[in-house]
Amino acid sequence: MYARKKNGLKLLPARPWYLFIPLIVVATLYTCTTIAIYSYTAHSETILKLYNTIVFLPIVLSHIIFAFLSPSMASTPNEQKLIRSLKIIVSFIGLAEIALLLADNNTYNSYVNNALNLLLGAIPVLIVRYKCVGIVSAKSSYEALFTAEKEIATRKLQLDNTRHIEILSLLETTLTTKKLYKDEDLTLERLSAAAGINRHHISKTLNVFAQKSFYQYINEYRVQEVIKLLDAPAPRAISLLAVAFECGFKTKASFNQHFKKAVGITPSAYLKNKKAAKAA
Numbered sequence: 001m002y003a004r005k006k007n008g009l010k011l012l013p014a015r016p017w018y019l020f021i022p023l024i025v026v027a028t029l030y031t032c033t034t035i036a037i038y039s040y041t042a043h044s045e046t047i048l049k050l051y052n053t054i055v056f057l058p059i060v061l062s063h064i065i066f067a068f069l070s071p072s073m074a075s076t077p078n079e080q081k082l083i084r085s086l087k088i089i090v091s092f093i094g095l096a097e098i099a100l101l102l103a104d105n106n107t108y109n110s111y112v113n114n115a116l117n118l119l120l121g122a123i124p125v126l127i128v129r130y131k132c133v134g135i136v137s138a139k140s141s142y143e144a145l146f147t148a149e150k151e152i153a154t155r156k157l158q159l160d161n162t163r164h165i166e167i168l169s170l171l172e173t174t175l176t177t178k179k180l181y182k183d184e185d186l187t188l189e190r191l192s193a194a195a196g197i198n199r200h201h202i203s204k205t206l207n208v209f210a211q212k213s214f215y216q217y218i219n220e221y222r223v224q225e226v227i228k229l230l231d232a233p234a235p236r237a238i239s240l241l242a243v244a245f246e247c248g249f250k251t252k253a254s255f256n257q258h259f260k261k262a263v264g265i266t267p268s269a270y271l272k273n274k275k276a277a278k279a280a
Contacts, residue, residue, distance in 0.1 A: 003070035003083045022062035026055045056101060063094035082130045086123065093119050159201060164209035167202060170195050171217075181221040182248040188214050219258040222248045226259065230271060240267055 001016060033051040037044045067090040070083065096116040100109065159167075174195040175181055183190075191214075192199035206217050225247040230240075238246075244255040244267070259267045 003087075019066070022058040025058045029055050056097070060094050060097045063090050063097070067091040067094070078130060082126060085126050089119050089122055089126070159204060159209075161209070163201075164205045167197055167205040168210065170197060171202065171205075175218075175221055179225075181218050181225065182246070184245075184248050184250045186218060186248070191218075216258075218248070219254070220262055223259050223262040226255075226267070227263070227270075230274065240271060 001019060004016075029051060033047055036047045040047065067087045070087055093116065096112055096119060100112045100116065171191070174191070178194060180186055180191060180194055188199050188202060192202055195202070203214065206212055206214055210217065212220075222244075226243055226249075229243050229247070241252055241255070244252070244259075249255040249258075256266055259270070263270060265273070
């Protein structure tokens with residue numbers, strides 16, 4: 001059933017009912033034997049020997065016939081290899097069982113029993129190996145695909161210094177003429193659309209060439225605009241925070257943080273120094 005399923009055949013579990021005939025026969029005989037042994041304890045050895053003789057035929061035949069009838073092909077090479085290996089092992093199990101029945105020598109019997117146990121033990125080992133190889137192969141395929149896509153993306157984003165300078169110049173022109181930095185919700189996508197530059201190229205230029213993030217870059221323009229308004233010959237009578245909001249800052253904390261990072265002192269200290277200089 002496993003081999004047929006892996007060969008892409010439409011398999012309904014109820015259709016190949018005949019595959020379970022050996023199991024049904026053996027299970028029925030096992031139940032009858034158990035009842036007979038408890039009922040006739042004195043003849044238990046004879047009953048058990050009779051049971052082993054009767055069940056031998058369906059067990060051995062199922063091993064050999066099923067191994068012969070199971071298709072070897074499958075959708076992947078690993079599955080094909082697994083099915084072929086299982087067919088060979090099951091066939092040898094059937095032959096070992098025949099040898100065990102025909103053997104009269106106890107020493108020979110022991111060798112055949114050991115061989116049979118090794119063959120049975122090989123089945124779960126093969127299945128576990130197949131599962132592990134499948135996981136490793138899938139992981140390797142994913143990693144190879146991810147690496148290839150990353151290399152393609154990297155090649156697409158590679159820009160020379162001339163192009164970086166051109167992009168920075170276009171961004172500066174766009175920001176200063178349209179004053180987009182005053183928009184507190186400005187995003188990389190919106191700047192890309194306004195400047196007509198690929199968003200990945202903008203990101204690459206800012207991060208790699210200019211060594212700053214998008215928001216750091218935009219907030220520097222906002223700080224410059226704040227200083228320009230504060231240094232105006234006739235500044236408007238509005239609060240410092242109102243100036244910050246007008247220039248695109250969204251919160252007081254963000255304004256203070258980026259102003260101090262760009263200028264070296266807080267906005268209030270800058271304003272205080274400016275008033276002191278004017279008074280002097």
